[in-house]
Amino acid sequence: MEDLLQTQREAERKVIQLFPIEVLDDISLSAGPGQSFADEYETCTVYSDEEQYGYDFATWIKGTSMSPKYLDGEVALIRETGFDYDGAIYALVWNDQTYIKKLYKVEDGFRMVSINEVGNPERFISKDDDFRIVGLVVGHFMPVEGV
Template identity: 65%
Template sequence: MFSEIRLKERRLAIGLSQVDISNQLEINRSSYCSWESGRAKPNQKNLIALAKVLDVDVAYFESEYNIVNNFLQLTTANQQKAEEYVEELLQSQQSNKVIQLFPVPVLSDIALSAGLGEAQFDEYETEIVYSAAEQYGYDIAAWIEGDSMNPVYKSGEVALIRTNGFDYDGAVYALSWNDSVYIKQLYREETGFRMVSLNEDYPDKFIPYEDEPRIVGLVVSHFMPVVGR
């Protein structure tokens, strides 16, 4: 990439004015000034002429010239050391990158008992955790505890729930029953709901409608917090 800084430094180093160079190149001064200001770059014809006036190689005006020129003067062993050092710098730079995190309010230590609706969740405390990706399309965030939904839903993750009723068999819902909330695959049967765990070590559970189970909502996503709890 053409470097206006290197152009100006070379001109000053050999004691030429902008007018001196523009006259030798037979261009107007404003054109030359645009090269030094970075507003424009010389075409190949003017670049070759400019290098001749300033007594340098055409590659001199490249911003990487010093790096490449110095590297080529190193011994083979030192070139290898230089390459290794550059790799270390790149890795260090990448590890120090600022990663944007997105806050997610999660219901804190709350058992979602039967009868609670979306509007009532505002009465309860939340704690803030952070996700590496922005989360959309949910109404409630709650902790997942236990291993009954392994390997998909892991203990310590946050479940994102969209508050709605029952949509279809086999989807994963948050269901409130007997003062506890279960995150399970749900199937509607004639007299109740059948809850199915993904972990085969856990048997199915049947919940009769007479127990008044309440569907909190559909689990639309889940994530392991980057920071939190």
């Protein structure tokens, strides 16, 4: 019994280091039908239980089309790049809507593909469309709550 009490006391004294991350608060990457994108934005600070590296900015993931890997309510970490390779996960703007999707280069544009294909058909982005790749998604995490 004394050992159990000692173990409990030690667990209560453990300190978990948290790492602050600035997140674009009013812009979400749609893992679904699309979110609007604006040039002006606000940020908020959230916390990760792991230090995050190699990204230029962070924003929210909204929707379920990229589950089970990328979850609704997670933060996506994005490195500003152009198109690197087929099948990578990108943050993109298409017709003033933001997305997090797998992209594949095709002759006349790109195929935009969800991980969760149920109810999320592939979409074709023409090279003539209003389209730009914001960056490569290099990480993601669920923020620590109650901080």
